Amino acid sequence: MTRSTPLRSNARAAAPLTGAPGGSSHPARAGWSFVKPSVIPGFGLTFGYTILYLSLIVLIPIAGLFLKAATTPLEQIVRIATSPRTIKALEVSFGSSLIAALVNVVFGIVVAWVLVRYKFPGRRILDAIVDLPFALPTAVAGIALSTLYAPKGWIGSLFSDKGALWQWWHAQTWLPFGLHEFSLNFKIAYTPTGIVIALIFIGLPFVVRTVQPVLEEFETELEEAAATLGANRWQTITRVILPRLTPAVLTGFALAFARAVGEYGSVIFIAGNLPNISEIAPVLIVIKLEEFDQAGAAVIAGIMLVIAFVMLLVINLIQAWARRRFGNV
Amino acid sequence: MDIRVDTVRKEFARYPALNDVSLDIRSGELIALLGPSGSGKTTLLRLIAGLELPTAGRIYFGDEDASSKTVQERNVGFVFQAYALFRNMTVLDNISFGLSVRPRATRPPKAEIRRRALELLDLVQLSGLEKRFPQQLSGGQRQRVALARALAIEPRVLLLDEPFGALDAQVRKELRKWLREIHDRTGHTTVFVTHDQEEALELADRLVVMSQGKIEQVGTPDEVYDRPNAPFVFSFIGESSSIPVTVENHELWVGGRAIGLPAPHDAAGEAVLFFRPHDVELVEDGAALAGVVVATRRVGGTRRVELEVGGNPNRVEIDLPFDHPAGEKTRIAFRPKRWRVFPKG
Numbered sequence: 001m002t003r004s005t006p007l008r009s010n011a012r013a014a015a016p017l018t019g020a021p022g023g024s025s026h027p028a029r030a031g032w033s034f035v036k037p038s039v040i041p042g043f044g045l046t047f048g049y050t051i052l053y054l055s056l057i058v059l060i061p062i063a064g065l066f067l068k069a070a071t072t073p074l075e076q077i078v079r080i081a082t083s084p085r086t087i088k089a090l091e092v093s094f095g096s097s098l099i100a101a102l103v104n105v106v107f108g109i110v111v112a113w114v115l116v117r118y119k120f121p122g123r124r125i126l127d128a129i130v131d132l133p134f135a136l137p138t139a140v141a142g143i144a145l146s147t148l149y150a151p152k153g154w155i156g157s158l159f160s161d162k163g164a165l166w167q168w169w170h171a172q173t174w175l176p177f178g179l180h181e182f183s184l185n186f187k188i189a190y191t192p193t194g195i196v197i198a199l200i201f202i203g204l205p206f207v208v209r210t211v212q213p214v215l216e217e218f219e220t221e222l223e224e225a226a227a228t229l230g231a232n233r234w235q236t237i238t239r240v241i242l243p244r245l246t247p248a249v250l251t252g253f254a255l256a257f258a259r260a261v262g263e264y265g266s267v268i269f270i271a272g273n274l275p276n277i278s279e280i281a282p283v284l285i286v287i288k289l290e291e292f293d294q295a296g297a298a299v300i301a302g303i304m305l306v307i308a309f310v311m312l313l314v315i316n317l318i319q320a321w322a323r324r325r326f327g328n329v
Numbered sequence: 330m331d332i333r334v335d336t337v338r339k340e341f342a343r344y345p346a347l348n349d350v351s352l353d354i355r356s357g358e359l360i361a362l363l364g365p366s367g368s369g370k371t372t373l374l375r376l377i378a379g380l381e382l383p384t385a386g387r388i389y390f391g392d393e394d395a396s397s398k399t400v401q402e403r404n405v406g407f408v409f410q411a412y413a414l415f416r417n418m419t420v421l422d423n424i425s426f427g428l429s430v431r432p433r434a435t436r437p438p439k440a441e442i443r444r445r446a447l448e449l450l451d452l453v454q455l456s457g458l459e460k461r462f463p464q465q466l467s468g469g470q471r472q473r474v475a476l477a478r479a480l481a482i483e484p485r486v487l488l489l490d491e492p493f494g495a496l497d498a499q500v501r502k503e504l505r506k507w508l509r510e511i512h513d514r515t516g517h518t519t520v521f522v523t524h525d526q527e528e529a530l531e532l533a534d535r536l537v538v539m540s541q542g543k544i545e546q547v548g549t550p551d552e553v554y555d556r557p558n559a560p561f562v563f564s565f566i567g568e569s570s571s572i573p574v575t576v577e578n579h580e581l582w583v584g585g586r587a588i589g590l591p592a593p594h595d596a597a598g599e600a601v602l603f604f605r606p607h608d609v610e611l612v613e614d615g616a617a618l619a620g621v622v623v624a625t626r627r628v629g630g631t632r633r634v635e636l637e638v639g640g641n642p643n644r645v646e647i648d649l650p651f652d653h654p655a656g657e658k659t660r661i662a663f664r665p666k667r668w669r670v671f672p673k674g
Contacts, residue, residue: 221413224380227400228407229427229482239430243417325417325462 062305068298080299085275086284089300093281094307096192097260100199104256105249107200108207115208116215130208133201138265145198146270149188156188190272195280198270199260206259207252214248247322254315261308330391330485330518331356332377337386339372346372348542349386354486354520359512361529362522364539365565370522371490373539377520378488379403390485406479406517410491412471414463420474421446421459427482449477452511469500476508480515489521493528505532526566530554538562560671563603570645572618572638573673574602581670584639589616589664599673604665606633607648611663619662620645622655636661 035043069077080086115127133141147153151160158165172179188194218241226236264282271278281304288297332354339347347369354360362370375381377388379400387396395403414423424446428437437445450456453473463471472492479487492508493501509532512519523529529536530550538545538553538561546553546562557563564571575582576597581590589612590602620636623644627633631648634655638645647663649655 219411219413221409221411222415224400225407225409225413225478226415226426226430228378228380228405229430229478230401230404231426231430232401235430239426240415240417243415246417 065298065301065305068294069302072295072299076295077299080296081303085279086281086300086303088276089279089281089284090303090307092192092195092277092279093261093304094311096195096199096280097257097263100196100203100260101253101257103196103200104203104207105253108204108252108256109211109245109249111204112208112211112215116212130205133204138202138263139269141201142198142266142269145201145266146189146194149194149197149270151187151189153189159188189270190274190278192271192278194270194272195267195278198266199263202263202266203256203260206255207249210248210252210255211245214245218244247319250315250319250322254312254319257315258308258312261304331389332486332518332520333389334373334377335387335389337373337376337383337388339369339376339381340384345542347376347383350542350544352537352544352547354518356518357516359509359519359532359534360521360537361533361535362520362537362539363524363526363529363566365524367541368539369542370524370537370539372542374488374490374520374522377486378405378407380407404482404485406476406482406484406487408472408475408479408487408489408492410494412463412468412475412495414471414475414478416463418462419459420450420455420461420463420466423463423474424449424477424481426478446477446481449481452480452514453477454507467500468496469504472496472504473507476511480517484517487517487519489519491522491524493525494523501528508532530566536566538565540565555667557603557669560601560603563669563671568606568646569603570606570647571601571603572643572645574600574670576600576670583618586639587616588618590668592670595670596672600670601673602665602668602670604668606646607631608666609647609663610666611649611661613662617662617664618645619660622657622659622661625655625657627651634661 149156222240223236226240267280268283273279273283281300285297285300334350334352336349336351337347338349350373362373364370376383379398387394425442428442450459453476455470455473493504505528535547535549536553537547540561545559553566557566563569576592576595579591579593580587581592581602618638620638622634623637624635625632630651632651632653633646633648635644635646655661
């Protein structure tokens, strides 16, 4: 360590002399620089393209959105933002996205585990099915789900009043405390529950696809080491395997969550879109637009963006911490 | 703890990795399983640990049949070639892991676990590094942490799978010496797998030489080196040269000429002569192996020459003093001082 210090300070001193970034002269090893030493040229081209592309596709539209919102008088912004309908819509949007992303974390890990660890006929087909929610038009998914989960649908009817599940439950007279009389009347479609189901569907691939490669690279030796040390399966899973998956799970969670917040197509069919009950923020934005209230739409969109951005930032920070803690995964 | 492996057989997808292997390991012994890759040495180690279950045969820990016990029940310390440290835990947490996962009834109190982990850290000479994470340690340090972690559960037997295989030569030698010290101090029955004969010869009380799923020879380093009982052992352990010979009239013949080596106990017929390249004497006259130098190279303090013996296409290597004037095409006659003859086949 001590020997390398003078070398490193030399390199830093030499850095300004080596000249232009991307030059063919030996770039300085240490010190801050735009360009990492690389044998592949093209820094200017790729960097310029990245900036242009991001500007055209992401930054300019978002800036336009905020400009539009900013032309609205502050008083009006506050009024739109604090109206009960807006607040409820944001609550429904972020709340159901959060629940859906959490559900996807649990099932995503299980699905990834099954796909990686077990060899069974049809594994590849199952693996391909995971990606279907990406490919299917979300409206199609929404219609299919709402048909299934509607009170008269295949699955919805099980849960509805006097449905099969209801009848089975009420037949369990042996249960203590008269539990069997507790009403098991779930309405799924046209409620926030339906929204969560649609969001689980569209977010499913994210956790699976981020966790899968990490599990594939996971050394079975670690499990064997834990076993030789006397750990049972549960201890091995919670203390050895899950901590290693944490960074990947967080990435998958962030992606699934972000995707769910922005989802529109599938939700509108299953949600029922009742104001103050099952109306998500994107629907409210569209309603505002249809009423030619562009300022109102821009304000709600701006609020959504800020909340989403802050949440993603927090997740990223947790992730960076996890990376440092658990090594590069 | 004595360990007895009784005619154990292990098949992977019908392919036998171990063929009816029997082995007695004495309590407190440091024993090396040595063999080329694919010889079944790691499989045998994993069978003892319980990480694999035998297709047939039994494994006894002392008088107790351990064959059907799970890994957890066997209470063995296992050290992997690639360390297999938990990188989400500090060095101290890694070492305490085995104690902290015990059921509440047998788990020592937290302070006690910590005290014992620190003690082990001291034993492996890494005091002061308890708060580090594995990825902040060098390879040698990681393997020492892995050993401390395995020792923490007070294992009945310590099993090491190529423990120094991923380390560079210098660290390897250091750790070898250090492992011997730890073994002498703690007295654990220790089995380690290696393909490095130097390591096995230097470290082990006894060697188990394996090839193709079978045990070829078991013995002390001296026995295995000086009295190899099979051609495989002779050529695998130490340097060796071999040449096809004929046994006739209780003498060895090469290309129709006697070479001055008696063979009173060997059956007449085709055979192979094995000897160590450094264990030869040069002779001026009389019956001997004679050959023409075809290549010569300097190896440390000696000169290794390759000879073509007789009209035979077979070449043998012998060691000469480095200042021996032999050059290419020089004719050299020599006799091995010690040798073994194995029937051809």
